[in-house]
Amino acid sequence: MPLTLHHMGLSQSERIIWLAEELGIDYKFVKHNRDPVFAPQSIKDLHPSGSAPVMVDDPSPVTNSKVVIAESGAIVDYIIAVYGGGRLALTPKDGAEYPHYIEWFHVANGSLMPAVGRMMITRSTGADPDSPLVKRMVDKWNSGLETLDARLAETGAYLAGKELTAADIMNFFALTTMRGFFPVEFDTEKHKNILAYLQRVGERPAYQKAMKLCEGDDFVPLLQAKATQFDLMKNISPK
Ligand SMILES: N[C@@H](CCC(=O)N[C@@H](CS)C(=O)NCC(=O)O)C(=O)O
Known part of the structure; x- marks a missing residue:
């Protein structure tokens, strides 16, 4: 192998x-x-x-x-x-879902992860929440979530359309495990499509198997509105 x-x-x-x-x-x-x-x-x-x-x-x-x-x-x-024979990726041959696929695939590391990373840094370093820069960062994160929720409302399933694609695999970490590094709570009304998506993906056998392999049998994926905080962040909290 x-x-x-x-x-x-x-x-x-x-x-x-x-x-x-x-x-x-x-x-x-x-x-x-x-x-x-x-x-x-x-x-x-x-x-x-x-x-x-x-x-x-x-x-x-x-x-x-x-x-x-x-x-x-x-x-x-x-x-x-x-190794995958092109599965889980869309191409122009897939028609209307292709532009959504390509956009959401790149949103993950191009916008969502940087937004989460900035949130984590501002919170873990104790940055002034009233600073215009910090406020703008929080706005960016909130509007990113709003856009994502609206897209999931449109498809009723996954980011590109009715089926899971690599665009979902790219974005999911920012909505789940990443939240264990800083407290972000989803709103049951404003983020209801994201919350349904977390459950939908969480039921997939491949996701469950991967998470057990990655984090052990006792790990509970962060699929709820409120995310449990990981202890390891205490090692780098400001004194
Ligand atoms: N853009 C990279 C980012 C990779 C990255 O920053 N990984 C983090 C884990 S989430 C890491 O290794 N952090 C530990 C470190 O930088 O020391 C990717 O998508 O693979």
């Missing part, structure tokens, strides 16, 4: 394991523990980015040599193209 997927606990690399489970492909799973919050040396040794996920394909059927990639979107695209 040439494909090895490296996951770091409580991180966005859960996306890659979930993708592999949805596609039903063979892979070797390697888990790395945070040290204690950031990436351990074992992740840094794999790729200069020093971040998770990392995919190692050795030998890659594309190059006949070792391929190492450390960027979620690139790994998702690579696995779907090389």
